[in-house]
Amino acid sequence: MGMEQVGHNFMTGQLEDVVQWARRRSMWPAAFGLACCAIEMMAAGGAHYDLGRYGMEVFRASPRQADLMIVAGRVSQKMAPVLRQVYDQMVEPKWVISMGVCASSGGMFNNYAIVQGVDQIVPVDVYIPGCPPGPETLMHGILNLHEMVRTGEIMKRRSANNGGAGIEIANVLPTDSAPTPVTISVADNSSSKLAV
Amino acid sequence: MTEAAYAYTTPTDALVAKFAGSVAIESHGQSVVHVDKSSLADVVEYLRVSEEFTMCLDVTAVDHLQDVERPQIDGIKRERFEVVVNLISHPRNIRIRLITQVPESDPSVPTLTSSFSGTSFPEREVYDMFGITFEGHPDLTRILMPDEWVGHPLRKDDAPARVPVTFKGDPGPR
Amino acid sequence: MSLTEEELTMQITGDSSRTDSGDDVAEDVAEQSVLAPELKRLSRQTGEGSQELRPLQEIVIAGGPWPELEGDGQTMIINMGPQHPSTHGVLRMMMELDGETVVRAKPVIGYLHTGMEKTGEELTYVQGATNVTRMDYVSPLSNELVFATAVEQLLDVEVPERAIWMRMMLVELNRISSHLLFQATNGMDMGAVNMMLYGWREREEVLRVLEIITGLRMNHNFIRPGGLAADLPDGWQEAVLGVCKQVEAGIADYDKLLTENPIWQSRTVGVGVITTEQCMALSITGPVLRSTGFPWDLRKTQPYLAYDQVDFDVIYTDNGDCYDRYRIRLFEVLESVKIVRQCVAKMPGGDYRVQDKKITPPPRARIDESMEALIHHFKLFTEGFRVPPGETYARIESPRGEIGCYLVSDGTGKPVRMHVRGPSFYNLQAISPMMEGRMVADAVAIISTCDPIMGEVDR
Helix, strand or coil: CCCHHHHCCCCCCCCCHHHHHHHCCCCCCCCCECHHHHHHHHHHCCCCCCCHCCCCCCCCCHHHHHCCCEEEECCCCCCCHHEEEEEEECCCCCEEEEEEEHHHHHHCCCCCCCCCCCCCCCCCCCCCCCCCCCCHHHHHHHHHHHHHHHCCCCCCHHHHHHHHCCCCCCHHHCCCCCCCCCCCCCCCCCCCCCCC | EEEEHCCCCCCHHHHHHHCCCCCEEEECEEEEEEEEEEHHHHHHHHHHCCCCEEEEEEEEEEEEECCCCCCCCCCCCCCCCCEEEEECCCCCCCCEEEEECCCCCCEEEECCCCCCCCCCCCCHHHHHHCCCCEECCCCCCCCCCCCCCCCCCCCCCCCCCCCCCCCCCCCCCC | CCCHHHHHHHHHHCCHHCCCCCHHHHHHHHHHHHHHHHHHHHHHHHCCCCCCCCCCCCCCCCCCCCCHHCCCCCCEEEEEEEEEECCCCCCCCEEEEECCEEEEEECCHHHHCCCCCHHHCCCCCHHHHHHHHCCCCCCCCHHHHHHHHHHHHHHCCCCHHHHHHHHHHHEEEEHHHHHHHHHHHHHHHHHHHHHHHHHHHHHHHHHHHHHHHHHHCCCCCCCCCCEEECCCCCCCCHHHHHHHHHHHHHHHHHHHHHCCCCCHHHCCCCCCCHHHHHHHCCCCCCCHHHHCCCCCCCCHHHHCCCCHHHHHCCCCCCCCCHHHHHHHHHHHHHHHHHHHHHHHCCCCCCCCCCCCCCCCCCHHHHHCCCCCHHHHHHHHCCCCCCCCCCCEEEEEEEEEEEEEEEEECCCCCCCEEEEEHHHHHHHCCCCCHHHCCCCCCCHHHHHHHHCHHHHHHHH
């Protein structure tokens, strides 16, 4: 049945286990390819590496249908507001993987054009190193995320694991292009309860 | 068409003879002509019409603000900016590179879009990156940077090529 | 039956108090006071930043049968991208539509602008290859080759025979993998999703060979000024010849699957037509130019490396449509396989890099035993080598067209200007004339067969 990991049968199992199992086993990524890493992300979805094994081969074109954003590639200053908008359009619960050093820290491009780490814009759950990370590395990161989802809190996720950078977006973007400044605050626990 | 059909043996000869202030040099086996800023568009149009230069491959610019050493060429007053145009003639299978000096005080050159409409993108790029305007360009707007960006990043005195690395959760200097 | 604007407002908001004379201020306030805690509660629930609900607002719809909108040429502007699955990365198309027909189209780029030309001025010539290889990330070796060629022209050095043939073999293998990627993504864009799996299947094999030789699947940084980073590893002949066979079998599969396929043909034949004259005016090179019946390939017409010593054909077709661009890329793979086979057969012995102490690091074994070699190695990789002042434009035929590198040196260890003419940047200009007057459903096919790589467009 594929429910072996749940640990109990349906009579004695906890609802939390079932939710975690379901979230982990059908994680749909949003197709958010930016640069070189997108090619490796597509390679991971191809026949040889076959992300379908993890129930993840459906790259959704619409962020509304996705619950995982794989930021694959360097994020430019011009792309940053777009990326934030796509992230905002995704419905909870949602996770972010920062794939490659450019997305994680700016990488070798520490210049005027590249956002020095996508965690300045969206909260990141898993960072994957490499330039570009091979499909194996991406899969390792995905498995790590799966483990986080399986063992983590299902309700107070953000405040529980301190995901995200806690940096104001207003400081990062050119003031004119930024949409309404958004505070990603991890300190404020009162405002991070999720609707269920 | 054979070589004899042209008025001059090489296009560089033609440019030197026809346009005042043109200096032909050779750089690593490639023919380069330094032309005057005011005649750049005419030179390109002449090459297209009379010398069968069929394609403008590239338009770019160079900022020579901080050069340590810059070779001098007789008859050319070196300015801060250079606009570089690469042309190719498919029928004759030759290339030519035009270089024009653009002073910092008046960073503008005539547009080449009337001769080759494909120079639209690269001219916008040069405008975006160097702030050199192309007079007569139909849509001279920023192309790579956001519209509201201030400055021209590839100028040597504008954007930093390296920004300090910031660390997440860095408590600052101890 | 048509409603007035006010009545519509009423129906939508369901707020009857507003259609009264408008003096029921007290009732409004009362309603707000009921709403306020509710709003507060809602905004608490989704505390993830900007997902907070906005206060209730009036929604006004200008209703009616809209007679003025029917067939009077009113157009609509839609945006495609920058986050769109079939735009090959972050290309954004602004399209003005009249019904289903594209009236105007304008590519908006810059969403992947990386400032590589600025970073290139900050890196030494040794490090430069690391930078340029990330421009056209589908054919990184072409970028490295053009940069290395430009530096070598400035330095005035000749690379040894073996380096030339190795470079040629690697670049051709890279051309194969690039065209296979095109087959995969093009098929996916057109709705032939199985092509994606097949394309990736063969591409993985090519990447594996490149990994055996260069150590990396992508962004190899293998072709460097003065030669290559390393010699060919043991057993490279078997690997390369094996992958040639697999690629040929794969291409035969695609050919059988698509070329004569009536669905594929009806999707691509006659779509996105461009002429040679338009290509000339718009500076378009590569397969797009060759699809218009103009057999211009720098490997034949202005040979570099040792392309004049190998036997291959330039593929070109006459119609200039999407189908032709697909066919050209399909059969160019077979020509590249031909070149790779000849490279394996003719690979000369000797050194894989110039033995010039100024630009070549000492061999690894020498560093262990000689202090001078260690210092030399250290200085070469920290300060780099000095390049005589001058400027040059190097060009090669990349899988997407003529890629050029304009390099200006002032005699120091770093270039004054490192400009790369990315063929995709210019080829993007072809999209507008191809698209205008076509159906919006063809837009994806047209973008896809132009095969733009945004890393190279935006640099």
